[in-house]
Amino acid sequence: MQNILRVHNLTVQVFNQSKPVSLVDDISFEIKKGSIFAVVGESGCGKTTLAFALTRLFSGAHNFSVQGKVYVNGEDILELSDEKIRTLRREQIRYVFQDPVQSFNPVKKIKKQVYDALNLNNKSDRTRKLRKIQDLLRKSGIENPDEVLESYPHQLSVGTLQRILIVMAIFPSPKILIADEPTSSVDATLRYRILDFLDEMRRTMGMSILLITHDLEIARRYAEDAAVMYAGRLVEIAPREKLFVQPLHPYTQLLMQYYFKTGDIDSTVTQSLSGSLPSPMYLPKGCTFQNRCYKVRDDCKIEEPPLTEIDNERLVRCPYWK
Ligand code: SF4
CATH class of the missing domain: 1.10.260 (434 Repressor (Amino-terminal Domain))
Incomplete structure:
Protein backbone atom coordinates (compact mmCIF):
# COMPACT_ATOMS: atom_id res chain seq x y z
CA MET A 1 0.00 0.00 0.00
CA GLN A 2 1.20 3.52 -0.81
CA ASN A 3 2.45 5.75 2.03
CA ILE A 4 0.82 9.14 2.52
CA LEU A 5 3.24 10.41 5.19
CA ARG A 6 6.94 9.64 5.53
CA VAL A 7 8.88 11.02 8.46
CA HIS A 8 12.67 10.83 8.40
CA ASN A 9 15.03 11.60 11.27
CA LEU A 10 12.73 14.16 12.81
CA THR A 11 14.32 15.91 15.78
CA VAL A 12 12.83 18.72 17.86
CA GLN A 13 15.11 20.69 20.14
CA VAL A 14 14.40 23.46 22.58
CA PHE A 15 17.19 25.80 23.59
CA ASN A 16 17.61 25.99 27.33
CA GLN A 17 20.09 28.77 28.17
CA SER A 18 21.49 28.28 24.63
CA LYS A 19 22.01 24.56 25.20
CA PRO A 20 19.94 22.35 22.84
CA VAL A 21 17.72 19.78 24.56
CA SER A 22 16.07 17.13 22.33
CA LEU A 23 12.37 16.64 23.05
CA VAL A 24 11.94 14.37 20.04
CA ASP A 25 14.99 12.54 18.79
CA ASP A 26 15.63 11.13 15.32
CA ILE A 27 12.16 9.76 14.68
CA SER A 28 11.30 7.95 11.44
CA PHE A 29 8.08 6.20 10.44
CA GLU A 30 5.59 5.96 7.60
CA ILE A 31 1.80 5.97 7.43
CA LYS A 32 -0.02 4.00 4.77
CA LYS A 33 -2.72 5.70 2.75
CA GLY A 34 -6.14 5.24 4.36
CA SER A 35 -4.80 3.59 7.53
CA ILE A 36 -4.63 4.46 11.22
CA PHE A 37 -1.16 4.67 12.76
CA ALA A 38 -1.08 4.99 16.55
CA VAL A 39 1.70 6.50 18.63
CA VAL A 40 1.41 5.37 22.24
CA GLY A 41 3.40 6.30 25.30
CA GLU A 42 3.15 7.68 28.81
CA SER A 43 2.60 11.38 29.58
CA GLY A 44 5.71 13.46 28.91
CA CYS A 45 7.28 11.07 26.39
CA GLY A 46 7.05 13.59 23.52
CA LYS A 47 3.92 12.45 21.63
CA THR A 48 2.33 15.89 21.37
CA THR A 49 5.65 17.56 20.52
CA LEU A 50 5.97 15.07 17.66
CA ALA A 51 2.45 15.86 16.42
CA PHE A 52 3.11 19.62 16.57
CA ALA A 53 6.36 19.24 14.64
CA LEU A 54 4.64 17.28 11.87
CA THR A 55 2.38 20.21 11.08
CA ARG A 56 5.03 22.86 11.75
CA LEU A 57 3.15 24.30 14.68
CA PHE A 58 6.52 25.34 16.12
CA SER A 59 7.08 27.76 13.21
CA GLY A 60 7.95 31.14 14.61
CA ALA A 61 8.83 29.84 18.11
CA HIS A 62 12.33 31.28 18.33
CA ASN A 63 13.72 28.84 20.90
CA PHE A 64 12.69 25.67 19.03
CA SER A 65 14.47 23.96 16.18
CA VAL A 66 12.98 21.19 14.01
CA GLN A 67 15.25 19.09 11.80
CA GLY A 68 14.55 16.16 9.49
CA LYS A 69 12.11 15.51 6.68
CA VAL A 70 8.33 15.17 6.68
CA TYR A 71 7.08 14.09 3.25
CA VAL A 72 3.39 14.39 2.37
CA ASN A 73 2.74 13.09 -1.13
CA GLY A 74 6.47 13.24 -1.78
CA GLU A 75 6.86 16.91 -0.79
CA ASP A 76 8.90 17.85 2.29
CA ILE A 77 6.53 20.07 4.26
CA LEU A 78 9.33 21.37 6.49
CA GLU A 79 10.63 23.17 3.38
CA LEU A 80 7.32 24.77 2.33
CA SER A 81 6.70 28.52 2.45
CA ASP A 82 4.51 29.82 5.29
CA GLU A 83 1.65 30.40 2.86
CA LYS A 84 1.83 26.86 1.46
CA ILE A 85 1.94 25.32 4.92
CA ARG A 86 -1.16 27.31 5.92
CA THR A 87 -2.99 25.99 2.84
CA LEU A 88 -1.81 22.48 3.60
CA ARG A 89 -3.07 22.75 7.20
CA ARG A 90 -6.40 24.10 5.97
CA GLU A 91 -6.98 21.44 3.34
CA GLN A 92 -4.79 18.37 3.63
CA ILE A 93 -3.47 17.86 7.15
CA ARG A 94 -5.96 18.63 9.87
CA TYR A 95 -5.44 18.50 13.61
CA VAL A 96 -7.77 17.65 16.49
CA PHE A 97 -6.44 19.09 19.73
CA GLN A 98 -6.69 17.45 23.15
CA ASP A 99 -8.79 19.95 25.04
CA PRO A 100 -12.17 20.66 23.44
CA VAL A 101 -13.19 23.28 26.03
CA GLN A 102 -10.08 25.41 25.54
CA SER A 103 -10.42 25.14 21.76
CA PHE A 104 -13.59 27.29 21.63
CA ASN A 105 -14.13 30.97 22.27
CA SER A 173 -11.87 15.88 3.54
CA PRO A 174 -8.20 16.03 4.51
CA LYS A 175 -5.67 13.41 3.46
CA ILE A 176 -4.28 13.16 6.99
CA LEU A 177 -5.91 13.75 10.35
CA ILE A 178 -3.72 14.11 13.42
CA ALA A 179 -5.87 13.22 16.41
CA ASP A 180 -4.08 14.00 19.67
CA GLU A 181 -5.86 12.14 22.50
CA PRO A 182 -9.21 12.84 20.80
CA THR A 183 -11.26 11.08 23.48
CA SER A 184 -9.30 11.61 26.68
CA SER A 185 -12.02 13.78 28.24
CA VAL A 186 -15.05 11.60 27.55
CA ASP A 187 -16.42 8.42 29.15
CA ALA A 188 -15.84 4.95 27.72
CA THR A 189 -19.18 4.64 25.88
CA LEU A 190 -18.79 7.95 24.10
CA ARG A 191 -15.10 7.23 23.48
CA TYR A 192 -15.86 4.26 21.27
CA ARG A 193 -18.74 6.03 19.57
CA ILE A 194 -16.44 8.91 18.60
CA LEU A 195 -13.70 6.58 17.45
CA ASP A 196 -16.16 4.46 15.45
CA PHE A 197 -17.28 7.69 13.74
CA LEU A 198 -13.67 8.64 12.97
CA ASP A 199 -12.99 5.17 11.66
CA GLU A 200 -16.06 5.32 9.41
CA MET A 201 -14.96 8.73 8.07
CA ARG A 202 -11.49 7.30 7.43
CA ARG A 203 -13.05 4.59 5.27
CA THR A 204 -15.47 6.79 3.37
CA MET A 205 -13.05 9.69 2.82
CA GLY A 206 -9.94 7.56 2.31
CA MET A 207 -8.24 9.60 5.03
CA SER A 208 -5.20 8.46 7.05
CA ILE A 209 -5.12 9.07 10.79
CA LEU A 210 -2.20 9.58 13.13
CA LEU A 211 -3.70 8.67 16.48
CA ILE A 212 -1.77 9.93 19.49
CA THR A 213 -2.93 8.16 22.62
CA HIS A 214 -1.97 6.84 26.04
CA ASP A 215 -4.89 4.40 25.78
CA LEU A 216 -3.51 1.09 24.54
CA GLU A 217 -6.97 -0.41 24.12
CA ILE A 218 -7.85 2.29 21.58
CA ALA A 219 -4.65 1.62 19.66
CA ARG A 220 -5.33 -2.12 19.75
CA ARG A 221 -8.88 -1.73 18.44
CA TYR A 222 -8.40 0.88 15.74
CA ALA A 223 -4.79 1.12 14.52
CA GLU A 224 -3.32 -0.91 11.70
CA ASP A 225 0.23 -0.16 12.85
CA ALA A 226 1.51 1.31 16.10
CA ALA A 227 4.68 2.84 17.51
CA VAL A 228 5.70 2.99 21.16
CA MET A 229 7.41 6.19 22.27
CA TYR A 230 9.72 6.57 25.26
CA ALA A 231 11.78 9.62 26.27
CA GLY A 232 11.40 11.28 22.86
CA ARG A 233 12.35 8.15 20.88
CA LEU A 234 10.39 5.41 19.14
CA VAL A 235 11.36 2.14 20.80
CA GLU A 236 9.17 -0.23 18.78
CA ILE A 237 7.11 -0.05 15.58
CA ALA A 238 4.97 -2.95 14.43
CA PRO A 239 1.65 -3.97 12.92
CA ARG A 240 -1.02 -3.98 15.60
CA GLU A 241 -1.44 -7.75 15.84
CA LYS A 242 2.31 -8.27 16.37
CA LEU A 243 2.78 -5.44 18.85
CA PHE A 244 -0.08 -6.50 21.08
CA VAL A 245 0.39 -10.25 20.83
CA GLN A 246 4.17 -10.50 20.92
CA PRO A 247 5.80 -7.23 22.07
CA LEU A 248 9.61 -7.32 21.81
CA HIS A 249 11.03 -4.22 23.52
CA PRO A 250 11.19 -4.58 27.34
CA TYR A 251 9.18 -1.35 27.77
CA THR A 252 6.44 -2.53 25.41
CA GLN A 253 6.39 -5.91 27.13
CA LEU A 254 5.87 -4.33 30.54
CA LEU A 255 3.16 -2.05 29.20
CA MET A 256 1.29 -4.94 27.61
CA GLN A 257 1.70 -7.17 30.64
CA TYR A 258 0.13 -4.71 33.08
CA TYR A 259 -1.90 -2.35 30.96
CA PHE A 260 -5.06 -4.38 30.70
CA LYS A 261 -5.26 -4.57 34.49
CA THR A 262 -5.14 -0.78 34.98
CA GLY A 263 -6.65 0.62 31.76
CA ASP A 264 -4.24 3.55 31.47
CA ILE A 265 -0.56 3.80 30.59
CA ASP A 266 0.24 6.35 33.29
CA SER A 267 -1.26 4.15 36.04
CA THR A 268 0.47 1.14 34.48
CA VAL A 269 3.93 2.66 34.65
CA THR A 270 3.36 3.93 38.18
CA GLN A 271 2.32 0.48 39.36
CA SER A 272 4.60 -1.75 37.33
CA LEU A 273 7.84 0.14 36.70
CA SER A 274 10.33 1.36 39.22
CA GLY A 275 12.13 4.64 38.49
CA SER A 276 10.70 7.37 36.33
CA LEU A 277 10.72 8.64 32.78
CA PRO A 278 14.02 10.54 32.46
CA SER A 279 13.84 14.26 31.78
CA PRO A 280 15.06 15.27 28.29
CA MET A 281 17.56 17.52 30.09
CA TYR A 282 19.16 14.68 32.02
CA LEU A 283 19.11 11.63 29.78
CA PRO A 284 21.50 8.85 30.79
CA LYS A 285 24.37 7.80 28.55
CA GLY A 286 23.31 4.73 26.54
CA CYS A 287 19.78 3.37 26.47
CA THR A 288 17.21 5.83 27.85
CA PHE A 289 15.18 2.97 29.36
CA GLN A 290 18.08 1.51 31.40
CA ASN A 291 16.87 2.73 34.83
CA ARG A 292 13.62 0.79 34.48
CA CYS A 293 14.60 -2.17 32.36
CA TYR A 294 14.44 -5.73 33.75
CA LYS A 295 17.01 -6.86 31.16
CA VAL A 296 19.58 -4.09 31.67
CA ARG A 297 23.27 -5.04 31.42
CA ASP A 298 26.55 -3.09 31.40
CA ASP A 299 26.56 -2.66 27.60
CA CYS A 300 23.27 -0.74 27.78
CA LYS A 301 25.02 2.12 29.60
CA ILE A 302 27.64 2.74 26.93
CA GLU A 303 25.80 3.52 23.69
CA GLU A 304 22.20 4.16 22.80
CA PRO A 305 20.92 1.26 20.66
CA PRO A 306 19.51 2.16 17.22
CA LEU A 307 15.99 1.29 16.09
CA THR A 308 16.71 -1.92 14.19
CA GLU A 309 14.63 -3.84 11.66
CA ILE A 310 13.71 -7.29 12.95
CA ASP A 311 11.72 -8.46 9.96
CA ASN A 312 10.02 -6.68 7.07
CA GLU A 313 7.42 -5.16 9.35
CA ARG A 314 8.86 -4.42 12.76
CA LEU A 315 11.59 -2.33 14.33
CA VAL A 316 12.93 -2.51 17.87
CA ARG A 317 15.37 -0.33 19.80
CA CYS A 318 16.98 -3.04 21.90
CA PRO A 319 19.71 -5.49 20.85
CA TYR A 320 18.62 -7.89 23.62
CA TRP A 321 14.99 -8.26 22.58
CA LYS A 322 15.24 -12.08 22.06
S1 SF4 B 1 19.15 -1.79 25.49
FE1 SF4 B 1 19.39 -2.65 27.52
S2 SF4 B 1 18.38 -1.24 28.92
FE2 SF4 B 1 17.72 -0.74 26.85
S3 SF4 B 1 15.84 -1.88 26.57
FE3 SF4 B 1 17.45 -3.18 25.79
S4 SF4 B 1 18.08 -4.46 27.52
FE4 SF4 B 1 16.88 -2.75 28.33
Whole structure:
Protein backbone atom coordinates (compact mmCIF):
# COMPACT_ATOMS: atom_id res chain seq x y z
CA MET A 1 0.00 0.00 0.00
CA GLN A 2 1.20 3.52 -0.81
CA ASN A 3 2.45 5.75 2.03
CA ILE A 4 0.82 9.14 2.52
CA LEU A 5 3.24 10.41 5.19
CA ARG A 6 6.94 9.64 5.53
CA VAL A 7 8.88 11.02 8.46
CA HIS A 8 12.67 10.83 8.40
CA ASN A 9 15.03 11.60 11.27
CA LEU A 10 12.73 14.16 12.81
CA THR A 11 14.32 15.91 15.78
CA VAL A 12 12.83 18.72 17.86
CA GLN A 13 15.11 20.69 20.14
CA VAL A 14 14.40 23.46 22.58
CA PHE A 15 17.19 25.80 23.59
CA ASN A 16 17.61 25.99 27.33
CA GLN A 17 20.09 28.77 28.17
CA SER A 18 21.49 28.28 24.63
CA LYS A 19 22.01 24.56 25.20
CA PRO A 20 19.94 22.35 22.84
CA VAL A 21 17.72 19.78 24.56
CA SER A 22 16.07 17.13 22.33
CA LEU A 23 12.37 16.64 23.05
CA VAL A 24 11.94 14.37 20.04
CA ASP A 25 14.99 12.54 18.79
CA ASP A 26 15.63 11.13 15.32
CA ILE A 27 12.16 9.76 14.68
CA SER A 28 11.30 7.95 11.44
CA PHE A 29 8.08 6.20 10.44
CA GLU A 30 5.59 5.96 7.60
CA ILE A 31 1.80 5.97 7.43
CA LYS A 32 -0.02 4.00 4.77
CA LYS A 33 -2.72 5.70 2.75
CA GLY A 34 -6.14 5.24 4.36
CA SER A 35 -4.80 3.59 7.53
CA ILE A 36 -4.63 4.46 11.22
CA PHE A 37 -1.16 4.67 12.76
CA ALA A 38 -1.08 4.99 16.55
CA VAL A 39 1.70 6.50 18.63
CA VAL A 40 1.41 5.37 22.24
CA GLY A 41 3.40 6.30 25.30
CA GLU A 42 3.15 7.68 28.81
CA SER A 43 2.60 11.38 29.58
CA GLY A 44 5.71 13.46 28.91
CA CYS A 45 7.28 11.07 26.39
CA GLY A 46 7.05 13.59 23.52
CA LYS A 47 3.92 12.45 21.63
CA THR A 48 2.33 15.89 21.37
CA THR A 49 5.65 17.56 20.52
CA LEU A 50 5.97 15.07 17.66
CA ALA A 51 2.45 15.86 16.42
CA PHE A 52 3.11 19.62 16.57
CA ALA A 53 6.36 19.24 14.64
CA LEU A 54 4.64 17.28 11.87
CA THR A 55 2.38 20.21 11.08
CA ARG A 56 5.03 22.86 11.75
CA LEU A 57 3.15 24.30 14.68
CA PHE A 58 6.52 25.34 16.12
CA SER A 59 7.08 27.76 13.21
CA GLY A 60 7.95 31.14 14.61
CA ALA A 61 8.83 29.84 18.11
CA HIS A 62 12.33 31.28 18.33
CA ASN A 63 13.72 28.84 20.90
CA PHE A 64 12.69 25.67 19.03
CA SER A 65 14.47 23.96 16.18
CA VAL A 66 12.98 21.19 14.01
CA GLN A 67 15.25 19.09 11.80
CA GLY A 68 14.55 16.16 9.49
CA LYS A 69 12.11 15.51 6.68
CA VAL A 70 8.33 15.17 6.68
CA TYR A 71 7.08 14.09 3.25
CA VAL A 72 3.39 14.39 2.37
CA ASN A 73 2.74 13.09 -1.13
CA GLY A 74 6.47 13.24 -1.78
CA GLU A 75 6.86 16.91 -0.79
CA ASP A 76 8.90 17.85 2.29
CA ILE A 77 6.53 20.07 4.26
CA LEU A 78 9.33 21.37 6.49
CA GLU A 79 10.63 23.17 3.38
CA LEU A 80 7.32 24.77 2.33
CA SER A 81 6.70 28.52 2.45
CA ASP A 82 4.51 29.82 5.29
CA GLU A 83 1.65 30.40 2.86
CA LYS A 84 1.83 26.86 1.46
CA ILE A 85 1.94 25.32 4.92
CA ARG A 86 -1.16 27.31 5.92
CA THR A 87 -2.99 25.99 2.84
CA LEU A 88 -1.81 22.48 3.60
CA ARG A 89 -3.07 22.75 7.20
CA ARG A 90 -6.40 24.10 5.97
CA GLU A 91 -6.98 21.44 3.34
CA GLN A 92 -4.79 18.37 3.63
CA ILE A 93 -3.47 17.86 7.15
CA ARG A 94 -5.96 18.63 9.87
CA TYR A 95 -5.44 18.50 13.61
CA VAL A 96 -7.77 17.65 16.49
CA PHE A 97 -6.44 19.09 19.73
CA GLN A 98 -6.69 17.45 23.15
CA ASP A 99 -8.79 19.95 25.04
CA PRO A 100 -12.17 20.66 23.44
CA VAL A 101 -13.19 23.28 26.03
CA GLN A 102 -10.08 25.41 25.54
CA SER A 103 -10.42 25.14 21.76
CA PHE A 104 -13.59 27.29 21.63
CA ASN A 105 -14.13 30.97 22.27
CA PRO A 106 -16.62 31.10 25.20
CA VAL A 107 -18.40 34.26 24.00
CA LYS A 108 -19.19 33.22 20.43
CA LYS A 109 -21.89 30.85 19.24
CA ILE A 110 -20.68 27.54 17.84
CA LYS A 111 -22.04 28.30 14.36
CA LYS A 112 -19.99 31.49 14.06
CA GLN A 113 -16.87 29.67 15.24
CA VAL A 114 -17.44 26.85 12.75
CA TYR A 115 -17.90 29.33 9.89
CA ASP A 116 -14.75 31.25 10.90
CA ALA A 117 -12.65 28.13 11.29
CA LEU A 118 -13.75 26.78 7.91
CA ASN A 119 -13.41 30.13 6.16
CA LEU A 120 -17.07 30.18 5.15
CA ASN A 121 -17.33 33.91 4.61
CA ASN A 122 -19.50 33.81 1.53
CA LYS A 123 -23.24 33.54 2.36
CA SER A 124 -24.33 31.29 -0.52
CA ASP A 125 -21.33 29.06 0.09
CA ARG A 126 -22.36 28.79 3.74
CA THR A 127 -25.90 27.61 3.05
CA ARG A 128 -24.67 24.78 0.86
CA LYS A 129 -21.92 23.74 3.22
CA LEU A 130 -24.07 24.04 6.32
CA ARG A 131 -25.94 20.95 5.15
CA LYS A 132 -22.70 18.98 5.06
CA ILE A 133 -21.76 20.23 8.54
CA GLN A 134 -25.18 19.21 9.91
CA ASP A 135 -24.91 15.84 8.22
CA LEU A 136 -21.45 15.18 9.70
CA LEU A 137 -22.63 16.26 13.16
CA ARG A 138 -25.54 13.83 12.89
CA LYS A 139 -23.23 11.02 11.80
CA SER A 140 -21.03 11.77 14.82
CA GLY A 141 -24.03 11.04 17.06
CA ILE A 142 -25.31 14.60 17.65
CA GLU A 143 -29.07 14.33 17.17
CA ASN A 144 -29.92 18.05 17.19
CA PRO A 145 -27.23 19.79 15.09
CA ASP A 146 -29.29 22.98 14.53
CA GLU A 147 -29.71 23.52 18.25
CA VAL A 148 -26.04 22.73 18.90
CA LEU A 149 -24.86 25.20 16.26
CA GLU A 150 -26.94 27.96 17.87
CA SER A 151 -25.45 27.27 21.33
CA TYR A 152 -22.55 28.78 23.23
CA PRO A 153 -19.74 26.39 24.24
CA HIS A 154 -20.68 26.43 27.95
CA GLN A 155 -24.16 25.10 27.08
CA LEU A 156 -22.70 21.92 25.58
CA SER A 157 -21.05 18.83 27.04
CA VAL A 158 -17.35 18.10 26.55
CA GLY A 159 -18.29 15.12 24.37
CA THR A 160 -20.40 17.33 22.08
CA LEU A 161 -17.62 19.93 21.82
CA GLN A 162 -15.13 17.20 20.98
CA ARG A 163 -17.37 15.92 18.17
CA ILE A 164 -17.80 19.45 16.77
CA LEU A 165 -13.99 19.82 16.74
CA ILE A 166 -13.65 16.54 14.88
CA VAL A 167 -16.30 17.56 12.34
CA MET A 168 -14.48 20.88 11.80
CA ALA A 169 -11.26 18.95 11.25
CA ILE A 170 -12.62 16.44 8.74
CA PHE A 171 -14.97 18.83 6.92
CA PRO A 172 -12.45 19.65 4.11
CA SER A 173 -11.87 15.88 3.54
CA PRO A 174 -8.20 16.03 4.51
CA LYS A 175 -5.67 13.41 3.46
CA ILE A 176 -4.28 13.16 6.99
CA LEU A 177 -5.91 13.75 10.35
CA ILE A 178 -3.72 14.11 13.42
CA ALA A 179 -5.87 13.22 16.41
CA ASP A 180 -4.08 14.00 19.67
CA GLU A 181 -5.86 12.14 22.50
CA PRO A 182 -9.21 12.84 20.80
CA THR A 183 -11.26 11.08 23.48
CA SER A 184 -9.30 11.61 26.68
CA SER A 185 -12.02 13.78 28.24
CA VAL A 186 -15.05 11.60 27.55
CA ASP A 187 -16.42 8.42 29.15
CA ALA A 188 -15.84 4.95 27.72
CA THR A 189 -19.18 4.64 25.88
CA LEU A 190 -18.79 7.95 24.10
CA ARG A 191 -15.10 7.23 23.48
CA TYR A 192 -15.86 4.26 21.27
CA ARG A 193 -18.74 6.03 19.57
CA ILE A 194 -16.44 8.91 18.60
CA LEU A 195 -13.70 6.58 17.45
CA ASP A 196 -16.16 4.46 15.45
CA PHE A 197 -17.28 7.69 13.74
CA LEU A 198 -13.67 8.64 12.97
CA ASP A 199 -12.99 5.17 11.66
CA GLU A 200 -16.06 5.32 9.41
CA MET A 201 -14.96 8.73 8.07
CA ARG A 202 -11.49 7.30 7.43
CA ARG A 203 -13.05 4.59 5.27
CA THR A 204 -15.47 6.79 3.37
CA MET A 205 -13.05 9.69 2.82
CA GLY A 206 -9.94 7.56 2.31
CA MET A 207 -8.24 9.60 5.03
CA SER A 208 -5.20 8.46 7.05
CA ILE A 209 -5.12 9.07 10.79
CA LEU A 210 -2.20 9.58 13.13
CA LEU A 211 -3.70 8.67 16.48
CA ILE A 212 -1.77 9.93 19.49
CA THR A 213 -2.93 8.16 22.62
CA HIS A 214 -1.97 6.84 26.04
CA ASP A 215 -4.89 4.40 25.78
CA LEU A 216 -3.51 1.09 24.54
CA GLU A 217 -6.97 -0.41 24.12
CA ILE A 218 -7.85 2.29 21.58
CA ALA A 219 -4.65 1.62 19.66
CA ARG A 220 -5.33 -2.12 19.75
CA ARG A 221 -8.88 -1.73 18.44
CA TYR A 222 -8.40 0.88 15.74
CA ALA A 223 -4.79 1.12 14.52
CA GLU A 224 -3.32 -0.91 11.70
CA ASP A 225 0.23 -0.16 12.85
CA ALA A 226 1.51 1.31 16.10
CA ALA A 227 4.68 2.84 17.51
CA VAL A 228 5.70 2.99 21.16
CA MET A 229 7.41 6.19 22.27
CA TYR A 230 9.72 6.57 25.26
CA ALA A 231 11.78 9.62 26.27
CA GLY A 232 11.40 11.28 22.86
CA ARG A 233 12.35 8.15 20.88
CA LEU A 234 10.39 5.41 19.14
CA VAL A 235 11.36 2.14 20.80
CA GLU A 236 9.17 -0.23 18.78
CA ILE A 237 7.11 -0.05 15.58
CA ALA A 238 4.97 -2.95 14.43
CA PRO A 239 1.65 -3.97 12.92
CA ARG A 240 -1.02 -3.98 15.60
CA GLU A 241 -1.44 -7.75 15.84
CA LYS A 242 2.31 -8.27 16.37
CA LEU A 243 2.78 -5.44 18.85
CA PHE A 244 -0.08 -6.50 21.08
CA VAL A 245 0.39 -10.25 20.83
CA GLN A 246 4.17 -10.50 20.92
CA PRO A 247 5.80 -7.23 22.07
CA LEU A 248 9.61 -7.32 21.81
CA HIS A 249 11.03 -4.22 23.52
CA PRO A 250 11.19 -4.58 27.34
CA TYR A 251 9.18 -1.35 27.77
CA THR A 252 6.44 -2.53 25.41
CA GLN A 253 6.39 -5.91 27.13
CA LEU A 254 5.87 -4.33 30.54
CA LEU A 255 3.16 -2.05 29.20
CA MET A 256 1.29 -4.94 27.61
CA GLN A 257 1.70 -7.17 30.64
CA TYR A 258 0.13 -4.71 33.08
CA TYR A 259 -1.90 -2.35 30.96
CA PHE A 260 -5.06 -4.38 30.70
CA LYS A 261 -5.26 -4.57 34.49
CA THR A 262 -5.14 -0.78 34.98
CA GLY A 263 -6.65 0.62 31.76
CA ASP A 264 -4.24 3.55 31.47
CA ILE A 265 -0.56 3.80 30.59
CA ASP A 266 0.24 6.35 33.29
CA SER A 267 -1.26 4.15 36.04
CA THR A 268 0.47 1.14 34.48
CA VAL A 269 3.93 2.66 34.65
CA THR A 270 3.36 3.93 38.18
CA GLN A 271 2.32 0.48 39.36
CA SER A 272 4.60 -1.75 37.33
CA LEU A 273 7.84 0.14 36.70
CA SER A 274 10.33 1.36 39.22
CA GLY A 275 12.13 4.64 38.49
CA SER A 276 10.70 7.37 36.33
CA LEU A 277 10.72 8.64 32.78
CA PRO A 278 14.02 10.54 32.46
CA SER A 279 13.84 14.26 31.78
CA PRO A 280 15.06 15.27 28.29
CA MET A 281 17.56 17.52 30.09
CA TYR A 282 19.16 14.68 32.02
CA LEU A 283 19.11 11.63 29.78
CA PRO A 284 21.50 8.85 30.79
CA LYS A 285 24.37 7.80 28.55
CA GLY A 286 23.31 4.73 26.54
CA CYS A 287 19.78 3.37 26.47
CA THR A 288 17.21 5.83 27.85
CA PHE A 289 15.18 2.97 29.36
CA GLN A 290 18.08 1.51 31.40
CA ASN A 291 16.87 2.73 34.83
CA ARG A 292 13.62 0.79 34.48
CA CYS A 293 14.60 -2.17 32.36
CA TYR A 294 14.44 -5.73 33.75
CA LYS A 295 17.01 -6.86 31.16
CA VAL A 296 19.58 -4.09 31.67
CA ARG A 297 23.27 -5.04 31.42
CA ASP A 298 26.55 -3.09 31.40
CA ASP A 299 26.56 -2.66 27.60
CA CYS A 300 23.27 -0.74 27.78
CA LYS A 301 25.02 2.12 29.60
CA ILE A 302 27.64 2.74 26.93
CA GLU A 303 25.80 3.52 23.69
CA GLU A 304 22.20 4.16 22.80
CA PRO A 305 20.92 1.26 20.66
CA PRO A 306 19.51 2.16 17.22
CA LEU A 307 15.99 1.29 16.09
CA THR A 308 16.71 -1.92 14.19
CA GLU A 309 14.63 -3.84 11.66
CA ILE A 310 13.71 -7.29 12.95
CA ASP A 311 11.72 -8.46 9.96
CA ASN A 312 10.02 -6.68 7.07
CA GLU A 313 7.42 -5.16 9.35
CA ARG A 314 8.86 -4.42 12.76
CA LEU A 315 11.59 -2.33 14.33
CA VAL A 316 12.93 -2.51 17.87
CA ARG A 317 15.37 -0.33 19.80
CA CYS A 318 16.98 -3.04 21.90
CA PRO A 319 19.71 -5.49 20.85
CA TYR A 320 18.62 -7.89 23.62
CA TRP A 321 14.99 -8.26 22.58
CA LYS A 322 15.24 -12.08 22.06
S1 SF4 B 1 19.15 -1.79 25.49
FE1 SF4 B 1 19.39 -2.65 27.52
S2 SF4 B 1 18.38 -1.24 28.92
FE2 SF4 B 1 17.72 -0.74 26.85
S3 SF4 B 1 15.84 -1.88 26.57
FE3 SF4 B 1 17.45 -3.18 25.79
S4 SF4 B 1 18.08 -4.46 27.52
FE4 SF4 B 1 16.88 -2.75 28.33
